Amino acid sequence: MRPPGFRNFLLLASSLLFAGLSAVPQSFSPSLRSWPGAACRLSRAESERRCRAPGQPPGAALCHGRGRCDCGVCICHVTEPGMFFGPLCECHEWVCETYDGSTCAGHGKCDCGKCKCDQGWYGDACQYPTNCDLTKKKSNQMCKNSQDIICSNAGHGKCYCGNCYCKAGWHGDKCEFQCDITPWESKRRCTSPDGKICSNRGTCVCGECTCHDVDPTGDWGDIHGDTCECDERDCRAVYDRYSDDFCSGHGQCNCGRCDCKAGWYGKKCEHPQSCTLSAEESIRKCQGSSDLPCSGRGKCECGKCTCYPPGDRRVYGKTCECDDRRCEDLDGVVCGGHGTCSCGRCVCERGWFGKLCQHPRKCNMTEEQSKNLCESADGILCSGKGSCHCGKCICSAEEWYISGEFCDCDDRDCDKHDGLICTGNGICSCGNCECWDGWNGNACEIWLGSEYP
Numbered sequence: 009m010r011p012p013g014f015r016n017f018l019l020l021a022s023s024l025l026f027a028g029l030s031a032v033p034q035s036f037s038p039s040l041r042s043w044p045g046a047a048c049r050l051s052r053a054e055s056e057r058r059c060r061a062p063g064q065p066p067g068a069a070l071c072h073g074r075g076r077c078d079c080g081v082c083i084c085h086v087t088e089p090g091m092f093f094g095p096l097c098e099c100h101e102w103v104c105e106t107y108d109g110s111t112c113a114g115h116g117k118c119d120c121g122k123c124k125c126d127q128g129w130y131g132d133a134c135q136y137p138t139n140c141d142l143t144k145k146k147s148n149q150m151c152k153n154s155q156d157i158i159c160s161n162a163g164h165g166k167c168y169c170g171n172c173y174c175k176a177g178w179h180g181d182k183c184e185f186q187c188d189i190t191p192w193e194s195k196r197r198c199t200s201p202d203g204k205i206c207s208n209r210g211t212c213v214c215g216e217c218t219c220h221d222v223d224p225t226g227d228w229g230d231i232h233g234d235t236c237e238c239d240e241r242d243c244r245a246v247y248d249r250y251s252d253d254f255c256s257g258h259g260q261c262n263c264g265r266c267d268c269k270a271g272w273y274g275k276k277c278e279h280p281q282s283c284t285l286s287a288e289e290s291i292r293k294c295q296g297s298s299d300l301p302c303s304g305r306g307k308c309e310c311g312k313c314t315c316y317p318p319g320d321r322r323v324y325g326k327t328c329e330c331d332d333r334r335c336e337d338l339d340g341v342v343c344g345g346h347g348t349c350s351c352g353r354c355v356c357e358r359g360w361f362g363k364l365c366q367h368p369r370k371c372n373m374t375e376e377q378s379k380n381l382c383e384s385a386d387g388i389l390c391s392g393k394g395s396c397h398c399g400k401c402i403c404s405a406e407e408w409y410i411s412g413e414f415c416d417c418d419d420r421d422c423d424k425h426d427g428l429i430c431t432g433n434g435i436c437s438c439g440n441c442e443c444w445d446g447w448n449g450n451a452c453e454i455w456l457g458s459e460y461p
Contacts, residue, residue, distance in 0.1 A: 112125065160172075164184070254266070298329060331352045347360065371398035372398075417437075423450040
């Protein structure tokens with residue numbers, strides 16, 4: 009027999025538990041099964057009521073017809089590409105309108121079936137810019153096809169600001185071509201094995217991918233395949249960009265993978281089998297203190313670097329670690345004419361300093377005049393990321409990526425190729441690559457010049 013004090017304790021605990029549960033908000037719903045596999049504590053009618061959309065009568069589709077009802081809870085399933093979500097499986101990531109193959113035209117976000125447009129865009133698919141400088145007459149004239157019909161037909165698309173915005177099932181500059189498959193089927197055909205539309209390297213039109221050609225000099229694009237899944241750039245070694253070679257010149261590129269010739273192996277056929285070093289040892293010797301073999305400026309074979317570009321004496325060193333091109337400005341002037349270059353770094357003459365010896369130590373203006381010239385548009389001196397000297401900002405050396413007239417640029421925004429900013433073939437200027445002569449591309453990765461001497 010338990011003592012009276014124990015009974016009093018149980019009564020007190022029960023009353024506290026009841027008070028706590030009564031304070032729980034009504035939206036809180038504890039599990040309606042005691043344990044997995046146990047019987048549901050709801051009646052079938054109540055369970056189905058909870059799985060129906062508000063206002064739907066008995067017998068209406070449960071979970072929007074996209075899932076099964078399990079004890080008042082919707083378990084969503086997938087019957088089409090994409091994903092269902094929401095408490096009643098009411099949302100679908102592809103329910104939103106698409107335009108030109110992109111959900112919300114790439115100018116907004118899909119929020120449970122409706123596009124929330126970015127500033128400056130509107131429309132069901134965020135396809136229309138809010139501002140237009142053309143008159144309606146001029147706009148319509150630009151939208152007419154060869155038969156003087158605006159966007160080929162009123163049912164094909166809508167003219168806005170001189171451009172035809174085609175409706176689903178139509179495409180072309182003037183919405184003149186009809187697609188004979190549904191948008192879902194079009195996306196299915198364009199979906200690559202990794203689940204991306206055209207591998208994120210092309211655009212999908214009527215179930216066919218048009219791949220982006222990154223090399224304007226080639227007879228045939230580097231990116232190809234039914235869903236743009238093949239990227240021949242994956243076959244190029246760092247130094248191959250100076251020639252037409254793939255797979256280090258010792259193999260055949262097959263959909264972005266190298267098939268090596270006899271006597272060679274490695275991911276890019278860069279290692280000779282006759283070498284006494286392993287591929288890992290060879291790369292380690294060529295790498296030195298750099299993050300890349302031969303500092304990303306040469307060819308590594310059996311632990312030895314051959315520096316590139318061929319015949320350019322400005323790139324040298326055991327691991328091609330010295331690049332005297334870094335001492336030049338865009339006009340080719342070395343160290344601003346006020347110093348000498350040593351292994352890619354400027355040694356400034358007396359009276360000058362800076363990365364390119366561009367700053368004189370003496371200044372002929374007052375401190376106030378100097379500061380006025382260093383203030384950015386927001387009134388902050390050198391954007392708070394540098395110091396002012398003689399009317400010019402000297403950006404913080406601790407943050408190597410800060411640059412610009414007012415230290416307002418981030419050079420990390422510059423494009424990379426082979427792990428190198430501007431591929432080592434240009435200068436990063438305020439987030440954009442300024443390429444040296446003979447080079448092109450967002451990351452200066454495309455050689456358009458003549459043969460090297």
